[in-house]
Amino acid sequence: MNRSFAPKVVTANRLQEGDVVYLTADDRWSLVHHEAELIEDEAHAQMRLLHAAAQKLVVVGAYLADAKPGPNGPEPTHFREEFRTRGPSNYHHGKQADLTT
Amino acid sequence: MYSYSDFDEAFVRSRVAQFTDQVARRLDGSLSEDEFRPLRLMNGLYLQLHAYMLRVAIPYGTLSPRQMRQLAFIADTWDKGYGHFTTRQNIQFNWPKLPDAPAILGALADVEMHAIQTSGNTVRNVTADHFAGATADEIDDPRPYAELLRQWSTDHPEFQFLPRKFKIAITGSPVTAP
Incomplete structure (x- = not known):
């Protein structure tokens, strides 16, 4: 592992629904951050980003977001990305509500 | 309360038809996101942090009961049953889906409303x-x-x-x- 490279996940919004999604190791787009592929190699991260960006009819605005390993899978390290895992912070709606129903 | 003239009606309907075609071309890949983004923003459709958001203008904050019911119908049919009124007299639907946007704009046109100029560097809702x-x-x-x-x-x-x-x-x- 390259020590100067912060681990990443590939994230985007679904084209049709606008939902926040994460690229998994088996090439699915998951709503759940913990299911994302945690990428610890910079070259592999660029390859995965290219793979995501090519899916123009599936997702919009793919990018690499910093993440860290957690007990259940990757966890975000930036508050913006934490918001994106849950949905709006004003009250309980959006993804945080949808995923529990 | 102002009622649309024939010109107003034709203008809004033509924009709905135009945007319907643009959405179809985005969904079939004929338009890239870079090409489509300014077109959807001209029709008030943003892609925000968590989802799409459609901002609908309510000129000078005046709504008829029929228009209010239509906004509720839109929220129930294509969103999550609610919208947010803004300080600048718009209403924002926070969970619309891109394929539904043309139908929503059509429903707005049915009650003399639209989302034109609710985004971008233009004169916004008065x-x-x-x-x-x-x-x-x-x-x-x-x-x-x-x-x-x-x-x-x-x-x-x-x-x-x-x-x-x-x-x-x-x-x-x-x-x-x-």
Whole structure:
């Protein structure tokens, strides 16, 4: 592992629904951050980003977001990305509500 | 309350038809996201942090009961049953899906509403005192002036690509409404 490279996940919004999604190791787009592929190699991260960006009819605005390993899978390290895992912070709606129903 | 002229009706319907075709071309890949983004923003459709958001203008904050019911119908049919009214007299639907956007704009057109110029560096929705027509100290009702400005600024070619967005509010009262 390259020590100067912060681990990443590939994230985007679904084209049709606008939902926040994460690229998994088996090439699915998951709503759940913990299911994302945690990428610890910079070259592999660029390859995965290219793979995501090519899916123009599936997702919009793919990018690499910093993440860290957690007990259940990757966890975000930036508050913006934490918001994106849950949905709006004003009250309980959006993804945080949808995923529990 | 102002009613659309034949010109207004034809203009809004033509924009709905135009955007319907643009969405179809985005969904089949004929348009890239870079090409599509300015087109959807011209029709009030943003892609925000968590989802798409459609901002609908309510000119000078005046809604008829029929329009209010149609907004509720849109929220129930294509969103999550609610919308957010904004301080600048718009309503925002926070969970629309891209394929549904043309139908939503069509439903808005059915009640003389639209989402044109609710985004971008253009003249935005013209707002008025929310007590217009009801305040004792009002010199004049601001709503006819707001309507004139709305008609003048809508699709005005000189004001579609301003350096920054431009917002107009009108009041007929010398005292700021609480």
